[in-house]
């Protein structure tokens with residue numbers, strides 16, 4: 001049985017860790033932030049390919065993830081549900097580039113101004129705190145481990161390391177091309193919403209969960225502040241109320257900010273380098289998922305397993 005160290009306990013690290021374990025590897029996760037403290041815990045989180053490249057690989061990974069999340073939605077303990085929703089546009093738009101990744105997409109024919117185009121589809125909505133707990137429990141329950149450890153570089157004494165450190169790859173993989181794209185959201189009380197809504201301009205989205213509704217958002221490139229800004233929150237609410245007017249009257253429960261790990265392209269590849277024991281260490285990098293870490297998670301995890309190879 002090969003021992004694999006996974007660096008990172010966000011959705012990407014945990015999905016890779018679980019798939020590697022299911023393939024027969026012994027897996028230990030090391031992470032500075034534990035699952036509920038990660039960017040992944042802040043995500044809305046709807047299956048939607050957003051700010052992740054290249055399109056062709058992203059569409060394939062997204063398609064795989066869609067089907068796996070749909071399968072997981074059969075178990076309420078996972079925190080995954082299939083939810084209908086609508087994306088609206090202010091100008092005529094052709095089908096989305098990721099069209100092949102969803103089974104059905106229906107053009108909307110009637111919509112309120114200022115919208116003139118849009119489509120509806122059924123997609124997984126993931127309640128991240130529940131889902132991250134479920135992933136962690138599955139991993140640890142089958143003999144894996146998750147240990148808090150802040151690293152200055154990738155471990156150099158393991159046979160195989162999977163680097164799923166997101167934005168942390170700037171430091172531990174020395175990759176300055178990973179940049180934060182700041183996203184601010186509000187959580188408001190659940191006011192009976194059972195569909196998600198999205199206006200890609202803004203970006204503005206409203207995602208219903210069991211006990212609250214996530215209202216977003218922003219995408220501020222190169223911004224590092226994790227402190228919610230009151231003026232930005234007011235603007236988000238104003239934009240969201242155009243899509244769903246009830247949002248303006250809903251009680252605000254809390255504010256959150258997350259830094260999306262954006263990169264010109266997702267880095268999913270193997271690197272071989274000298275190990276600290278005189279041999280060769282294999283590192284499989286899997287980071288830079290931008291605004292789509294949940295959407296790409298299982299597709300990427302499968303590819304990581306095929307790069308790591310048999311146990």
Ligand SMILES: Cc1cc2nc3c(=O)[nH]c(=O)nc-3n(C[C@H](O)[C@H](O)[C@H](O)COP(=O)(O)OP(=O)(O)OC[C@H]3O[C@@H](n4cnc5c(N)ncnc54)[C@H](O)[C@@H]3O)c2cc1C
Nearest residue numbers: 008009010012032033040046151166168183258293294295
């Ligand atoms: C507001 C917001 C809304 C979003 N909505 C969606 C959505 O609806 N759908 C979707 O698919 N995506 C969404 N995203 C994007 C998604 O959250 C990210 O793509 C995803 O969380 C990236 O996951 P990750 O596991 O790569 O990184 P992270 O969740 O950031 O995890 C990285 C891990 O690496 C660890 N690490 C980093 N540096 C070190 C170090 N030096 N030593 C040890 N460990 C380290 C961290 O501690 C952490 O455990 C959203 C993001 C934001 C901010």
